[in-house]
Amino acid sequence: MHTNVTVQTEALVTKIRFNDTQAIGVEYVQNQETYFAGVRNEVILSAGAIASPKILMLSGIGDETELAKFDLPVVVNAPEVGRNLHDDLFISAGFSIPQAQDVPVYPYSLAPAVIFASTENSSSVVDIESSVGVGTIKGFPSPKHSFWLWPNVMHLKSKGTVTLRSSSPEEAPVIDPKYLTAPEDLQSCITALQLAIDIGNQSRLSQWRESQIAPEPGADLESYIRQTADTTYHYCGTCRMGIDESSVVDTELKVRGTSGLRVIDASVFPLPITANTAAATMMIADKGADIIIKSSDRA
Ligand SMILES: Cc1cc2nc3c(=O)[nH]c(=O)nc-3n(C[C@H](O)[C@H](O)[C@H](O)COP(=O)(O)OP(=O)(O)OC[C@H]3O[C@@H](n4cnc5c(N)ncnc54)[C@H](O)[C@@H]3O)c2cc1C
Structure with missing residues (x-):
């Protein structure tokens, strides 16, 4: 007190x-x-x-x-x-789980597992923090029978702005994060996404993996990242x-x-x-x- x-x-x-x-x-x-x-x-x-x-x-x-x-x-x-x-970016790689499998249900957790890694853009620091989870996790709209890797890509170079929309304190400011304006950030995101795809496709996961659902195999990774990358609220x-x-x-x-x-x-x-x-x-x-x-x- x-x-x-x-x-x-x-x-x-x-x-x-x-x-x-x-x-x-x-x-x-x-x-x-x-x-x-x-x-x-x-x-x-x-x-x-x-x-x-x-x-x-x-x-x-x-x-x-x-x-x-x-x-x-x-x-x-x-x-x-x-x-x-500055902010980090979430990207995602998803895989369907065979219907015959019992999928685990976690009471509440974004990440039963986290994988840390580094891109060649930032060899001296960890700049990938990839959460791993299944579609049943509370709050995620993905199909129940799916598992996901969500790399949080860090140490990005793009810098954005917060400016006033008006002189009214009631009004939200204009937030322009300028995501992916630095070319090396796109490269970091592609590396992180490719790593997530490679891990999800490992043969050791074959009993859990039916197919890769996001991005679709062969999809253009840059377009996929530009369409789906999201804030991590950092x-x-x-x-x-x-x-x-x-x-x-x-x-x-x-x-x-x-x-x-x-x-x-x-x-x-x-x-x-x-x-x-x-x-x-x-x-x-x-x-x-x-x-x-x-x-x-x-x-
Ligand atoms: C959805 C979400 C999930 C997150 N998940 C994680 C996570 O899992 N792990 C992690 O490490 N970080 C997470 N973060 C990030 C973390 O919450 C922030 O980095 C941290 O809270 C920043 O602290 P802060 O004190 O700078 O700002 P804040 O925590 O945002 O505190 C600012 C406070 O100021 C108040 N305020 C703002 N304007 C006014 C005003 N005009 N008058 C009065 N009060 C005002 C706000 O209401 C707020 O209470 C998450 C953020 C969000 C939004």
Whole structure:
């Protein structure tokens, strides 16, 4: 029980308010009423890789030409806010299971097994994390008698953007992930898909495999990937941390050009990471908490 913490639920933060470039608190809407929460020390923004850049831009921190489109007063011209959006891509290879086979039913799991591998585009790191499952897994619409390999392709080079759609906090921003715009990403996806196809067709799996159903044998892999590749919801990078002046936050997670404002969430990852993003986000949060405690000790 933390008696010094107040949690406001069902509250939409609409902007951070500044006195010049000093963050003094946040405005939020709750039950159609607007409130202001002032801060004694600092504002910590942790709205995730889509909403954190949106809130910064609504508050006047972003590319000044973008802010001008919506008549938003500029607090700091920070062109990188909302840029450097990166994500992993899910692709899939599916195989039918003979009807005579009893298929296992898992209560809830995307992946009873995971295969890690590396493409030639990234020999120094694991950049394929392939989940393996059967069609009966809850939430998957695939045929009951089928098994699937879902390579999550990581360390992709394509970088997207999050920009404002309007000056209204109620409106979702424009998310343009620019998937597969870097040519080597398509090559990585083809390698990962081919690996999944090869594994699914192994002779050791013959009692479980009737035929390859996706992609159909002989299908053009590029077209198949372009039609079926999907987000893994591993959005990161839109408030990039760095030691260079153009990065959005510095190595203490402070928003450059302001005081009293930090971003602590997946938006600060400068580069894609290996594997899923939740644990790394928690590590950022843990490290961020340490930084805050140390800086308040110094004050
Ligand atoms: C469907 C799905 C499945 C996933 N599966 C996995 C997985 O299996 N393993 C894994 O490691 N990762 C997974 N991830 C990714 C992981 O959840 C994220 O990387 C991680 O949650 C990012 O943390 P964050 O703090 O940056 O953002 P978030 O967890 O998104 O937290 C941001 C919070 O800010 C709130 N917020 C946003 N805007 C406002 C506003 N204006 N006012 C008030 N509150 C606001 C949001 O409601 C949210 O609670 C998954 C993500 C999704 C969407």
